[in-house]
Amino acid sequence: MQITRQTEYAIRTMLELARAPRGEFLSTRYISEQQDIPEDFLKKTLKLLVLAGLISTQRGVHGGIRLARPAGKITLVDIIEAVECNVALNVCLAPGYNCPNQPGCPVSRNLARAQQAMLNELRKESLEDMLGDQ
Template structure:
């Protein structure tokens, strides 16, 4: 499993916004330059983050993009879910999927444990923690 480039760019965008004072708009061009993300692709990524409720955008001279909520409430799992969709290591672990073998399938149990641990790790630290270096 490997995250997409768009998810990587989304994480880097949230990191950049988390460095700014909360509520302050940052120009897309500045994020693009600092994070070396093509501006056109960044705009599409920001649209997805906005639709997912992680960022707010504003047009105009004083516009740009800012976090929709404080960095200490946003995790990598939040970004992954918005860009990639719900995390499921296998289709049988996704919401709403029914498998008649799930109660007896040993693979299902192993993948379920792995998914649980992965989610725990991706939600352990917030972007504020990452910025401040408070990570394990």
């Protein structure tokens, strides 16, 4: 699995928001400049993060974007799933896909185990953890 550029931008955006004092709103322009993300592309990414309930927005002079939950309660898998929708190592593992080789496919069985291990690791890593690693 390779994450998209948009997912990378979403992770970097969420880290920027996690660095801000709790409750402080940041502007899209500020995030764009700090993270070197094209502002129009950032706005599209922010919509996905809002829909996932990871960030909240406020209009107006004192508005902007902030985390909707504490940084310690937002994991990498939360962010990846907000942008990518489904995290699957192979199409046969995607929700709703009816693989003609099931049941008993050794490829699917082994990839499923690897995918579960990857998701377990991503669930362990919160934004707060990532900031502590810097």
